[in-house]
Amino acid sequence: MRIEPLSLDAWADALPSSGIEAFHTPAVLAAIDEHFDGEMHLFGVFKGQEPVALFPTFVRKNPLGRVVVSPPPSMAIPYIGPILMPNSPKQSTYESVNREFADLVLDELGVRDKRTFVRILCSPSYLDPRPFEWTGFAVKPSFTYRLDLADWSLDEIQSQFSSSLRREIRQATELDVSIDTEGIDGARAVYDDVVSRYDEQDEPFAMPWEFVESLVENLGDRCRVYVARDPDGKYLSGMIVPFSDEAAYFWLGGARGEYDGVSINSLLHWTIIEDIVEDDVLESVTKYDLVGANTERLCTYKSKFGGELVPYYIVESTGVGMSLAKRTYQFLSKSSERIAPK
16 A cells, blocks of 8 residues: 545545545635645555545644644544545455554654654544554544434434423424524624633634635535524524535534523524435435534533434544643644533
């Protein structure tokens, strides 16, 4: 096998038809590349002429060394990481390709250097991070909730919700509140609302509006902005939802939202789910990712949807020499953590 750097066009040609996240798509990668303060490197691993693995990385240099990440911090991207697509369904083939892929990538990036800090948030579809652990990296699980919406009616889906969530949706439905999909102006309203929420909690939010704008525009009809407004058209709450061919993602928004004493965010989620189930344009989408199940307070709410707890893996450099680089990364990452309804 061999490893090659890829252009964005070559990356698009090599992507498999399934098993990828919205954040692997050229539209999102182009937005990241435009606004990331560093360099994007896209790699393909080939067996003959056939791609068997893909890996997007983002490199930032500093006086103390390098930071190699996938995805970059401060952009609220929950995970990207490797895509593995061996040309055989056999487990032995998967593991063999995976081990050689990891070795090729680590050598190409020079990340065995003690002055290079690595942090990879693998997508849920990357099932085996052991080759990185065997090479000396720390591997730990994180989690997200995913609702499986395939072959379920809306009544069957809602029957999996907690009684309190069903009641909240019913109460919000009875209010004179409208929920519509809006474009860039709606996305700006959602973004400003999130920034305001962070300011209220005296927390930084470093993700620039220009990145959100690029992501929404690049994705086109593969991203919808849901906005709830009161009878006078006043903004109440909203959510920006990217789509892969298989999943929708609660990516940004839901910072607040109450009208007449009733939370609106649950109705927003329900409207998104209705669209996934009923809109023919989204026929291939069968999952709704609530993006994160790692904060106890937020899980109390998200678990009410009855989604499956899905693991994904974080690969990270270890060692005393990594401590300063890691603190730098954590500072940058903190500003990208999403605020969700309380």
